Structure formats: C-alpha cells, structure tokens
Amino acid sequence: GAVVSQHPSRVICKSGTSVKIECRSLDFQATTMFWYRQFPKKSLMLMATSNEGSKATYEQGVEKDKFLINHASLTLSTLTVTSAHPEDSSFYICSASSRDPYEQYFGPGTRLTVT
Amino acid sequence: GQNIDQPTEMTATEGAIVQINCTYQTSGFNGLFWYQQHAGEAPTFLSYNVLDGLEEKGRFSSFLSRSKGYSYLLLKELQMKDSASYLCAVMDSNYQLIWGAGTKLIIKP
Numbered sequence: 001g002a003v004v005s006q007h008p009s010r011v012i013c014k015s016g017t018s019v020k021i022e023c024r025s026l027d028f029q030a031t032t033m034f035w036y037r038q039f040p041k042k043s044l045m046l047m048a049t050s051n052e053g054s055k056a057t058y059e060q061g062v063e064k065d066k067f068l069i070n071h072a073s074l075t076l077s078t079l080t081v082t083s084a085h086p087e088d089s090s091f092y093i094c095s096a097s098s099r100d101p102y103e104q105y106f107g108p109g110t111r112l113t114v115t
Numbered sequence: 116g117q118n119i120d121q122p123t124e125m126t127a128t129e130g131a132i133v134q135i136n137c138t139y140q141t142s143g144f145n146g147l148f149w150y151q152q153h154a155g156e157a158p159t160f161l162s163y164n165v166l167d168g169l170e171e172k173g174r175f176s177s178f179l180s181r182s183k184g185y186s187y188l189l190l191k192e193l194q195m196k197d198s199a200s201y202l203c204a205v206m207d208s209n210y211q212l213i214w215g216a217g218t219k220l221i222i223k224p
Binding site for chain 1: 119145146155156157158159163202204206210211212214215216217219
C-alpha cells in the first residue's frame with residue numbers, strides 16, 4: 001500500500017510556457033503533500049507544504065506566484081510552473097502523508113527540461 | 116542554522132561492508148531517516164531511528180547517537196544493485212525533514 005504517482009514522468013517545454021505536474025495518492029488519503037526540487041548531485045529541497053483545502057506554505061526563497069500549488073482533494077495535488085525558464089529545469093518530487101508525520105511516501109518524480 | 120553532513124561519494128567492493136556516516140545539527144529532533152535513491156528516481160525509505168542504538172533490517176543497519184548528533188548506515192554483503200545515493204534526513208521540531216546532500220555509493224565487482 002501507500003502508493004504515490006506523479007504525472008508526467010518527463011516533460012520538455014519551451015521557455016515562457018507553463019507546465020502542470022500532478023501528484024496523486026492512490027490508496028490512502030493524503031492530508032499533507034510536499035513538493036521538492038532536486039538539482040543534480042544536490043539534496044532534496046522542500047519547496048512547499050500543502051494541506052488539503054488550504055493554501056500551500058512556501059519555503060523561503062520559493063516564489064509562490066511562479067510555483068502554483070493546488071491541493072484540491074485528499075488524493076490530488078498539482079504543481080504548476082508558470083512562465084518556465086531554463087533554470088527551472090530540475091527533478092520535481094512530491095511526497096504525501098496521512099496523519100502520521102513520520103510517514104512520507106514519495107512519488108516517482110518528474111524530470112522537467114525547459115528549452 | 117540546520118545542517119546535515121555526509122560524504123559526497125564512497126566506493127566499495129561487491130560482497131564487502133560499507134558504513135556511511137551522517138552528522139547533523141538541527142533545531143529539534145524527531146527522528147533520523149535513511150533513504151536510498153537510484154539515479155532519476157524518487158527516494159525509497161530504508162530506516163528510521165529515534166532512540167540511540169542500532170536498528171538492524173536484513174543487510175542494512177542504522178545507528179543513532181543523539182548526544183553526538185551522529186548516525187551511520189551500514190550495508191553488508193554488498194550487491195551491485197546497492198549502487199545508489201543514500202540520503203540522510205532529520206525530522207526537526209516542526210516535523211519537517213531536513214535533507215543531506217546524499218552519498219553516492221559506487222560498488223565495484
């Protein structure tokens with residue numbers, strides 16, 4: 001159990017366009033979802049934490065108008081990268097947890113390349 | 116500030132034992148996690164320590180010393196498939212995971 005999916009797994013987009021990444025918890029209700037970004041050979045960087053039905057909490061230095069997060073249901077959160085630039089190219093990973101903060105289940109990640 | 120330190124890269128031989136160290140300084144402590152991450156994939160959970168001592172799980176063991184801010188992951192009977200990055204993460208007082216940069220483990224035949 002505790003499966004989290006992400007879609008798409010890979011996406012290439014042109015500079016200036018927007019890209020939406022979906023994160024779904026398939027067999028449990030995720031009260032909290034986390035969005036991470038990881039650059040090559042670097043640590044996971046938490047971008048934001050979202051609780052179902054409320055606004056996401058963004059980490060310092062993450063532009064909330066650029067990285068739009070919606071957690072509309074207990075099984076779905078979306079991250080939209082608006083007006084993407086090449087420096088936004090990265091590996092984006094979501095994780096989800098139910099009420100237990102110690103259990104985070106990770107999605108398979110989305111490789112975003114902005115040309 | 117909060118800091119997690121682990122070696123950037125280690126090399127070991129198939130069948131041998133390797134120990135990956137992690138030291139941390141965080142605001143509060145609610146446990147330390149080890150994850151395995153293969154290239155281009157999301158991390159997968161390996162272990163969780165919140166009390167001092169050694170937790171053994173098959174070929175993998177994890178040790179914690181809270182007074183020293185120190186943990187290690189011990190991998191025995193190394194297999195080629197163990198080649199991956201190993202991430203140390205600490206849950207702070209806000210129940211947020213603070214991540215190390217990961218240790219890339221290279222296994223040689």
